[in-house]
Amino acid sequence: MAVHGNTIDEELKAQGSGSDNKASAEHPSPQTPGPNPLADEVRAGLTQTPKRLSSRFFYDAEGSRIFQEIMHAPEYYLTRSEYEILDTHKSDLVTLFAAGGYEVDLIELGAGDGLKTKLLLEHLWENQVAFRYVPVDISEDALEGLVGTLRRQWPSMTVRPQHSDYFTALERLSGETHRHQTPTRRVVLFLGSNIGNFTRTETVTFYQNISSRLLPGDLVLTGVDLQKHPAVIHAAYNDRQGLTRAFNLNLLRRINRELDANFDLSAFGHYETYDPESGEARSYLVSEKAQQVQIRALNITVPFAYGEVIHTEISRKFTRAQIEQLATDTGFVLTDWFTDCKAYFADVVFQKQ
Incomplete structure (x- = not known):
């Protein structure tokens, strides 16, 4: 699929190993949260029935590397599609962001490597819009890699990384924006169809929480994967190269490493479903035999029956009517x-009322 300027594959290759670069000493690392959320998730998720683990823990260094490969997979249309949108409409979006002569606080929730966001940053920069970029992510490695890349490309760009959960960052930034002397519009980016990883109830709660931290006229730009032929969606999460399988299994490898567990990765498979009526794609890890797994850091032993699953991810797909209703409800x-x-x-724009 052709896009204006560089293709997404060219952009990914140009980054090389950029996501592994660390912030320099003169640019200190973002604030670090305290407790071990992975331990809490594993204890809660693997001792309940049915078992589940949150997809937010996919993204250690190896998981991030595998996901870069997934984005190249021919079946995985999501990244290419959103890149096309942002590249084609970057001028329209920047005009919306800065309408009325406002300065812009561009706050990205789950910034990752910033691949697509750089299209907007470059256009803001070239058009001399006054802005600061605030990437928010729970992955310190991803943030440091992104900040390092941006500071090499645009040394004088104002970048304020936030290593925290989304709402802590928004709360902190809310107070700062109120103190600006120049009228400032907050623009929250939630790209990549991350909205699809929430249940319906969680989605409404999430956007209500965002709304409560914004002022009238502030904007939210959300990436939304749309409902389409079921075969297209199913293939995106069940690629022929087995990358999505490896991506899911890497979560068990991470638990082995960080929590001193003994998951046998060869004893688990990957199973993907898509229900076109609900619009939900679901990912599971499946135990290929009856087995017990020790997680020594938590002092627990987790039994698995043959065929028992761990639910790892939900990816919801939407209609326009559902997104319009979400805006109204929040x-x-x-x-x-x-x-x-x-x-x-x-990519849809919500404006705070």
Whole structure:
């Protein structure tokens, strides 16, 4: 699929190992949270029935590397589709962000490597819009890699990384924005169809929480994977190269390493489903035999029956009507809707009322 300027594959290759670069000593690392959330997740998730683990723990260094490969997979349309949208409509989006002569606080929730966001940053920079970029992520490695890349490319760009959960960062930034002397619009980016990883109830709660931390006129740009032919969606999470399988199994490898567990990765498989009626794709790890796993750091032993699953991810797909209703239910109005050429994906703009 052709896009304007560089293709996404060219951009990924240009980054090389950039995500492994660390912030220099003159740019200290972002604030570090305290407790061990992985331990809490594993204890809670693997001692309940049915078993489950949150997909947010996929992204250690190896998981991030595998996901870079997934983005190249021919079946995985999501990243290419959103890249096309942002590249094609970056001028429209920047005009929306800075309308009325406002300065812009561009706050990205789950920034990752910032691949797609750089399209917007470059356009803001080239058009001399006054802005600061605030990437928020729970992965310190991802943040440091992103900050290092940005400071090499745009040394004088204002970048304020936040290593924290989303709402802690928004709360902190809310007070700072109120103190600005120049009128400032907060623009929250939630790209990559991360919205799809929530249940319906969680989605409403999430956007209500965002709304409560914004002022009238502030914006949220959300990436949304749209409902389409079921075979297209199923293939995206069940690629022929086995990358998604490796991505899921790496979560067990991470638990082995960080929590001194003894998961036998060869004794687990990957199973993917998509229900076109609910619009939900679900990922599972499946125990291929009856077995017991010791997690020594937690002092627990977890039994698995043959065929028992661990639910690792939900990826919901949406209709326009559902997104319009979400805006209405959470204090926003949907003002703009941008899609790729196949209408597989949308980037939508919510404005705080």
